[in-house]
Each structure stands twice: as C-alpha cells, then as structure tokens.
Amino acid sequence: MTRLVLASASPARRTVLRKAGIEPYVHVSGVDEDAVQATLGPRATPHHVVTELARAKAAAVVPALPADIVADAVVIGCDSMLLLDGELQGKPHTADVARARWRSMAGRSGTLLTGHCVIRVHDGRPVGESSADSATVVHFGTPSGDDLEAYLDSGEPMQVAGAFTLDGLGGWFIDRIEGDPSSVIGIGLPLVRRLLGDVGVGIAELWTASPDPA
Numbered sequence: 001m002t003r004l005v006l007a008s009a010s011p012a013r014r015t016v017l018r019k020a021g022i023e024p025y026v027h028v029s030g031v032d033e034d035a036v037q038a039t040l041g042p043r044a045t046p047h048h049v050v051t052e053l054a055r056a057k058a059a060a061v062v063p064a065l066p067a068d069i070v071a072d073a074v075v076i077g078c079d080s081m082l083l084l085d086g087e088l089q090g091k092p093h094t095a096d097v098a099r100a101r102w103r104s105m106a107g108r109s110g111t112l113l114t115g116h117c118v119i120r121v122h123d124g125r126p127v128g129e130s131s132a133d134s135a136t137v138v139h140f141g142t143p144s145g146d147d148l149e150a151y152l153d154s155g156e157p158m159q160v161a162g163a164f165t166l167d168g169l170g171g172w173f174i175d176r177i178e179g180d181p182s183s184v185i186g187i188g189l190p191l192v193r194r195l196l197g198d199v200g201v202g203i204a205e206l207w208t209a210s211p212d213p214a
C-alpha cells in the first residue's frame, strides 16, 4: 500500500490528515527556509516562494526515508505564509512581533498562501512530482486590547504563520475566509487530492476506513 509521508513538523498538518483518514509517516525536513528563500531572489513571487519552500521540504526528506517506506510512497511538503500589504509573513516568534501584526491586520484581510509539493517515490526513486499553492482570503476581526494580550499570553500566535489559527484560540478573531479551510490550517485537502491525482495516486487508496474523528 502506498504510504503518505508528511515532510513536516507541524502538528496541525498531522491532525488534518489524521481527521481525514490518513495516518502519515512523519519525517521532518529540517530545511533552512530562510536559506531557500534567499536563493529564490528578491523578485520571486509569493506563490513561487511558498511552493519552492514546500518542494525543498519534500525533496530533502526523500533520501532520508527508510527502504520499506520509499518502496512505495508519496512525500508531501508544505509551507504556509500570510501575504499582507504585499509582504510574506511567516511565524512571528515573539509576542512583540505578533502584537504589531495584529495591530496592523485587525479589521482587514490578508491572503494565507500554502505551498504544496507531492513527490511520488517507487522502489526508492522519485518517479513523479506535482506542486501548487492555495490562496485563502482571511478576514480578521478586531480583538479588544485585553483579548489580544490574552491571546498573546497563550503563546499560540507566535508559533503559527500569520500569528493566527483558524481552528484554535485564533478562531475567535477570524470573521470569515474565502477559500479552503484546511489549507489555512496547513495542508489543503482538495489541492493535495488533485496533486496526488497528477502523480497517479487516488486519495481513497491512502485513507483508512476509520478516520480519527477526535
């Protein structure tokens, strides 16, 4: 049976796949995202940046996988960033940066881009690849000063692209989205289904009969 390999440390991506019936084999890529982005140059479009980062993560994992996995696998890399005022934003990492971002984006909208790359591996060799990014417009609410500080104190916004989550505490501050919710969380299920089809894999081949509904 073809095994789905998730080239990501993201617990959010793992959870999305598990709830959708797939227990991924996880192998973190360890890719230096800043270094990859630097090689793309200043004229790289936001769509190209997230897709190339996703490709770098998937490609980095293939040679490191055990033989029994790479006998028959699809390796998926992803990268999510928020495009706001023409600037790509990753994780804020600090409360000060997250606060400044929320003060800028409250009451406005941005586009959450998630790059995806699927590499088909058979008998240890890459035999197919397909990549694309998904774009979801996110309309941000306006948290009160107290709510924003409490959100920052939770630590959540510092660890996620765009300083918000759709499915966590951040959900209280997202008015609506235009696009695929799973790609905002970190891995777009309908897009991955299409990319898997591009490399000859049907999604129903991969999922277990009993998805994790938790």
Ligand SMILES: Nc1nc2c(ncn2[C@H]2C[C@H](O)[C@@H](COP(=O)(O)OP(=O)(O)OP(=O)(O)O)O2)c(=O)[nH]1
Binding pocket: 007, 008, 009, 010, 011, 012, 013, 028, 029, 030, 057, 078, 079, 080, 081, 091, 159, 160, 161, 162, 164, 165, 166, 167, 168, 184, 185, 186
């Ligand atoms: N649960 C949740 N997580 C989100 C949401 N939006 C973004 N994130 C997370 C997903 C990713 O873990 C993170 C985006 O950073 P990256 O795409 O660089 O992935 P990350 O560094 O976590 O892992 P990776 O580089 O794939 O090993 O932000 C959301 O709405 N909900």
